[in-house]
Amino acid sequence: MAVSQERLFGTNGVRFIPGVSHDLSFVIKLSEAIGTYFDEGEVLVGQDGRVSSPALANAAASGLMSSGRDIAEAGVVPTPALQFAIRDEGYKGGVMVTASHNPPQYNGLKVVAHDGVEVPRLDEQRIEKIFFDGSQSKADWKTVGVARPDPSVIRRYLGGIVSKVNRKMIAERKFTVVMDLGNGAQCAAAPALVESLGCKLITLNSVLDGNFPGRGPEPTPDALGDLSAAVNSISADLGVAFDGDGDRAMFCDETGRMLWGDQSGSLLADYLLERNPNGTVVTPVSSTQAIEKVAKRRGAKVVRTKVGSVDVSRMILERNALLGFEENGGFIYSPHISVRDGGMTAALMLECLAAKGMAFSKALAFSVPRFHQAKTKVQVDRKKIPALISAVEKQAKGEVERTDGVKVWTDEHSWVLVRPSGTEPIVRIFAESESQEKAELLVKKYVRAAKVASS
Numbered sequence: 001m002a003v004s005q006e007r008l009f010g011t012n013g014v015r016f017i018p019g020v021s022h023d024l025s026f027v028i029k030l031s032e033a034i035g036t037y038f039d040e041g042e043v044l045v046g047q048d049g050r051v052s053s054p055a056l057a058n059a060a061a062s063g064l065m066s067s068g069r070d071i072a073e074a075g076v077v078p079t080p081a082l083q084f085a086i087r088d089e090g091y092k093g094g095v096m097v098t099a100s101h102n103p104p105q106y107n108g109l110k111v112v113a114h115d116g117v118e119v120p121r122l123d124e125q126r127i128e129k130i131f132f133d134g135s136q137s138k139a140d141w142k143t144v145g146v147a148r149p150d151p152s153v154i155r156r157y158l159g160g161i162v163s164k165v166n167r168k169m170i171a172e173r174k175f176t177v178v179m180d181l182g183n184g185a186q187c188a189a190a191p192a193l194v195e196s197l198g199c200k201l202i203t204l205n206s207v208l209d210g211n212f213p214g215r216g217p218e219p220t221p222d223a224l225g226d227l228s229a230a231v232n233s234i235s236a237d238l239g240v241a242f243d244g245d246g247d248r249a250m251f252c253d254e255t256g257r258m259l260w261g262d263q264s265g266s267l268l269a270d271y272l273l274e275r276n277p278n279g280t281v282v283t284p285v286s287s288t289q290a291i292e293k294v295a296k297r298r299g300a301k302v303v304r305t306k307v308g309s310v311d312v313s314r315m316i317l318e319r320n321a322l323l324g325f326e327e328n329g330g331f332i333y334s335p336h337i338s339v340r341d342g343g344m345t346a347a348l349m350l351e352c353l354a355a356k357g358m359a360f361s362k363a364l365a366f367s368v369p370r371f372h373q374a375k376t377k378v379q380v381d382r383k384k385i386p387a388l389i390s391a392v393e394k395q396a397k398g399e400v401e402r403t404d405g406v407k408v409w410t411d412e413h414s415w416v417l418v419r420p421s422g423t424e425p426i427v428r429i430f431a432e433s434e435s436q437e438k439a440e441l442l443v444k445k446y447v448r449a450a451k452v453a454s455s
């Protein structure tokens, strides 16, 4: 199959600013291409809580029906709830209207396959080809698709999560949980989940609002000061925050200290691998080496992928892996579904803390070796990126990995990753080492090397 020249899909679906970079007729035309790609069967359509989501979801529904697909409408749901319903209820596939953690003006479409995972990269290109060729199927008045509501998506999703954890063990601990919903799509699901697990719940930013007036849709540790303060002031057991469409979860411990997804992911991996020895963990090249130490202790294997949740999900299916995670708070537990799920992640963390029977900070210190990371980005002329990457590779004295960009091990516990962005003229530089100082020195050294190589 010919690879299309022009791209619509980025790392996580198609993203744009409605009415600025594309209008609703684009969404209809793209959804006709998606409907043509699915070819048969019923497609589930869901949306996050953005201001433009109802308009885009209607346009997506129209385009799918115009290509002859029947559709079911889930309404406002977290992305993982839609993905779970697609697999669980046997839909042919799905379309989620969302821009995840992007600012409020953005929106977009994620295309989900029948297994609940975003369609493979090559299939994104098949959809693009149909779009650019104009070879969309056009139904007539007899074959045009029809719509029905599917009001059971969230109920089934919550049932699916609760069935995968030990509810009794969690409830016995009577945890106090502070949850920052960030006005995002988990407002519709996660509070009911945590309450059904017998926890006392305090919520922040719990009203669905497409302007994200609380703390914005991106749950970085810097944006979650209110969560930390609330956990600390009421002596809660933990805090959890979700991104705009609810597939990522970030945690803070009982002292209010925010954790990166690397740390929470490694802690959950340690807990789950203890119960499932010889399991496989999938994670991108950019995440912590702590996971190799944890996996070794549990007799497990780690598989590294390119950066991007779709690559992690698809590798989990290929290797029949138990779990996967990303440093941004994405965590995948494949016995539930092989996609990131903030709700499942929160439930697993409650079970992990209940089983370990110690405070969150202690459980982390006890289970996950501590490493320090530093990261930055450097503007680089796109044409010079290949030369820059090979210069870094040539200068390397230690072990080199080429899974995504170039990762160089400078000593037993220190690495640097130099990785071009897929969408912008920049390279990202990550480093990890035993101390913060050493990680920052490594980043500085490679920023200089990148500037020299690209000048």
Ligand code: MG
Residues within 6 Å of the ligand: 100, 101, 243, 244, 245, 246, 247, 248
């Ligand atoms: Mg997201």
